[in-house]
Amino acid sequence: EAGVAQSPRYKIIEKRQSVAFWCNPISGHATLYWYQQILGQGPKLLIQFQNNGVVDDSQLPKDRFSAERLKGVDSTLKIQPAKLEDSAVYLCASSPIKPGPNTEAFFGQGTRLTVV
Amino acid sequence: GENVEQHPSTLSVQEGDSAVIKCTYSDSASNYFPWYKQELGKRPQLIIDIRSNVGEKKDQRIAVTLNKTAKHFSLHITETQPEDSAVYFCAARDTGRRALTFGSGTRLQVQP
Numbered sequence: 001e002a003g004v005a006q007s008p009r010y011k012i013i014e015k016r017q018s019v020a021f022w023c024n025p026i027s028g029h030a031t032l033y034w035y036q037q038i039l040g041q042g043p044k045l046l047i048q049f050q051n052n053g054v055v056d057d058s059q060l061p062k063d064r065f066s067a068e069r070l071k072g073v074d075s076t077l078k079i080q081p082a083k084l085e086d087s088a089v090y091l092c093a094s095s096p097i098k099p100g101p102n103t104e105a106f107f108g109q110g111t112r113l114t115v116v
Numbered sequence: 117g118e119n120v121e122q123h124p125s126t127l128s129v130q131e132g133d134s135a136v137i138k139c140t141y142s143d144s145a146s147n148y149f150p151w152y153k154q155e156l157g158k159r160p161q162l163i164i165d166i167r168s169n170v171g172e173k174k175d176q177r178i179a180v181t182l183n184k185t186a187k188h189f190s191l192h193i194t195e196t197q198p199e200d201s202a203v204y205f206c207a208a209r210d211t212g213r214r215a216l217t218f219g220s221g222t223r224l225q226v227q228p
Contacts, residue, residue: 041220055214105150110159
């Protein structure tokens, strides 16, 4: 099956600029996640959608980060304004139907953001 | 919320030796424990997972054990090969949050 698609693969911006990332999950997957992976660390959940509704955004820095999932398919994650500490790989993942104890998450390739 | 600790952070073994990576979790409600392998610049890929109703699962050279009482699970790789070199992440699913909480990763290097 086709995997999770993300773009762009790489992005370099100056601090205080804005940036947006795009994710297209696996077809039919109702649940979509955005994770932030800082170099040398494990992925950390930013936001979880089920269809087009937010399930968990408790770790999303809402003063600068926003995300949406229009029509319950593609999703965009935006940072405005960016800070140096936002440099990381932003991973999108999706899982089928309703999340439960037996569903795995499939990851995209990620977008590597460098803020200078 | 869930907290997952992973050890060691780096592990170097000789080709053919075994490697063991250990994780502990904090939330007794967690019931799904996957392991992901991430090669440099690539996406994390699921290599094996275990549910809370079993204590051990094996897939060729890879096995995972789970001790729910101790809230501890481990990844075992036998007969390691250079292509096993990567960063390995354990994770746990908190049924309340329904998203994976990851450990900090173990960089495994298999020396030929």
